[in-house]
Amino acid sequence: MRVLSIVGARPQFVKLGVICRAVERFPKDLQHRILHTGQHYDYEMSEVFFRELGIPMPDFNLGVGSGPHGAQTGAMLSAIEEVLCRDRPDWVLVYGDTNSTLAGALASAKLHVPVAHVEAGLRSFNRRMPEEINRIVTDHVSTLLLCPSETAIQNLEREGLGGRATWTGDVMLDAVLYARDSGSRKTVAPEEGDYALATLHRAENTDDRSRLIRILTALERVSEEVCPVRLYMHPRTRAALSDVNWSPKFLRVNKPLSYFEMISAVSRAQFLLTDSGGLQKEAYFLQTPCITLRHETEWVETLHGGCNVVVGDSGAAIHAAAAKADSAGPWGTPYGTGEAGIAVIQALLAHAATL
Numbered sequence: 001m002r003v004l005s006i007v008g009a010r011p012q013f014v015k016l017g018v019i020c021r022a023v024e025r026f027p028k029d030l031q032h033r034i035l036h037t038g039q040h041y042d043y044e045m046s047e048v049f050f051r052e053l054g055i056p057m058p059d060f061n062l063g064v065g066s067g068p069h070g071a072q073t074g075a076m077l078s079a080i081e082e083v084l085c086r087d088r089p090d091w092v093l094v095y096g097d098t099n100s101t102l103a104g105a106l107a108s109a110k111l112h113v114p115v116a117h118v119e120a121g122l123r124s125f126n127r128r129m130p131e132e133i134n135r136i137v138t139d140h141v142s143t144l145l146l147c148p149s150e151t152a153i154q155n156l157e158r159e160g161l162g163g164r165a166t167w168t169g170d171v172m173l174d175a176v177l178y179a180r181d182s183g184s185r186k187t188v189a190p191e192e193g194d195y196a197l198a199t200l201h202r203a204e205n206t207d208d209r210s211r212l213i214r215i216l217t218a219l220e221r222v223s224e225e226v227c228p229v230r231l232y233m234h235p236r237t238r239a240a241l242s243d244v245n246w247s248p249k250f251l252r253v254n255k256p257l258s259y260f261e262m263i264s265a266v267s268r269a270q271f272l273l274t275d276s277g278g279l280q281k282e283a284y285f286l287q288t289p290c291i292t293l294r295h296e297t298e299w300v301e302t303l304h305g306g307c308n309v310v311v312g313d314s315g316a317a318i319h320a321a322a323a324k325a326d327s328a329g330p331w332g333t334p335y336g337t338g339e340a341g342i343a344v345i346q347a348l349l350a351h352a353a354t355l
C-alpha cells in the first residue's frame with residue numbers, strides 16, 4: 001500500500017510525526033511518502049519540526065509560500081495535481097483544517113485518489129473562519145473520516161457523513177506523550193519561575209487591528225496584575241503589528257518555540273492564553289488550565305470542569321478568567337489513550353480492501 005501525506009503548516013508537522021512513527025511499526029510493503037506544500041517556510045515554522053521529530057525530508061516540496069487564500073490554495077491545487085498524476089498513491093492522508101488540507105483533499109478527490117482526513121468532524125459552527133470552510137469541504141470530499149472524538153463523529157452524522165467516519169482517538173495525544181517521554185529529557189523550558197504562556201495568530205484576531213490591540217492590552221494587564229505572560233509570537237501576528245504603534249511593557253514577547261520546547265513550556269505554565277486549536281488540547285493533556293481567545297471552540301470536551309474557558313476578545317473576561325484559572329479541573333480522557341497513529345494506519349489498511 002502506498003500512502004502520500006500532504007502537509008504544509010506547523011500543526012500538521014506534529015501530526016505527521018505521529019504517523020511516521022506509526023508507519024515504522026508496520027511491514028515494509030507499506031510505503032509512506034511526504035508532500036510539503038511550502039505554506040509554512042520559516043525555519044521555526046517548518047524545518048525545526050522535521051529535525052526535532054525525526055521526520056524524513058519531504059519527497060516533494062512545492063514551495064508555494066504565503067498569499068491570499070485563493071492564490072495560495074490555487075497554487076497548491078495545481079502543483080499537487082501534477083504530483084498525483086505522476087505518482088498515484090493508494091491513499092492520500094490530509095491533516096486538520098489548513099489551506100494545505102483543502103488543496104490536498106480537493107486535488108485527490110478530483111483525480112479519484114482516495115483521501116483519508118485525520119482530525120475529521122471538527123466544527124466551530126463559525127463559517128467566517130477559513131479553517132471551518134476547509135474542514136467542511138475536506139470532510140465532504142474525503143473517502144475516510146478519521147475522528148479524534150465522539151463529538152466529531154456526531155457532527156459528521158448530522159451532515160450525513162456517519163458512514164465514512166471511524167473513531168481513532170487524537171494523534172495530538174500520541175504527540176504529547178512522545179514529547180513528554182523523549183523531548184523533555186533533551187529540552188528545558190525557556191525559563192523557570194511562574195509564568196502564563198500566550199499565543200495569538202488566528203485571522204479573526206490578527207486581521208482586525210483594534211481587536212488585536214484589545215487582546216494585547218488585556219494580556220499586558222494579566223501580565224502586570226496576575227502572572228507574567230510570555231507571548232510566543234506567530235509571524236502573522238508580527239506582520240500585523242508592523243503597521244501599528246504597539247510595544248510591550250509587561251508582556252515578554254518571544255519567537256515561536258519548537259515542539260518539544262512548547263510542550264515543556266506548557267506543562268510548566270500556570271495557565272495558557274491562546275487562540276490555537278492544538279494548544280487548547282496540549283494544555284488539556286498536560287492538565288494546564290487554558291483560556292481561549294476566541295468566541296467558540298471545536299474541542300468542546302476541554303470545556304468540562306473549566307479546564308478550558310472560551311472568553312473571546314473582551315479585556316474584562318480575559319482578566320477574570322486568568323484570575324481564577326487555578327480552580328480548573330478535573331481533567332478527563334475523551335481523546336483516547338495515545339494510540340491514534342496506529343489506529344489511522346489500521347483504518348487505511350482495513351479500508352484499502354474495499355476501495
Ligand code: UD1
Pocket residue numbers: 009010011039040041042043045046066067097098099100130131201203234235236239277
Ligand atoms: C495557518 C492555518 C491555521 C493554522 C496556522 C498554524 C490556514 C487558512 N490557516 O495559519 O489554520 O492554525 O497555520 O500556524 O491554512 N508567515 C511567515 N512565515 C511562515 C508562515 C507564515 O512569515 O513560515 C506569515 C506570512 O506573512 C503569511 C502569514 O504568516 O502571510 C499567514 O500565513 P498562512 O500560512 O497563510 O496562515 P497562518 O496564519 O499561519
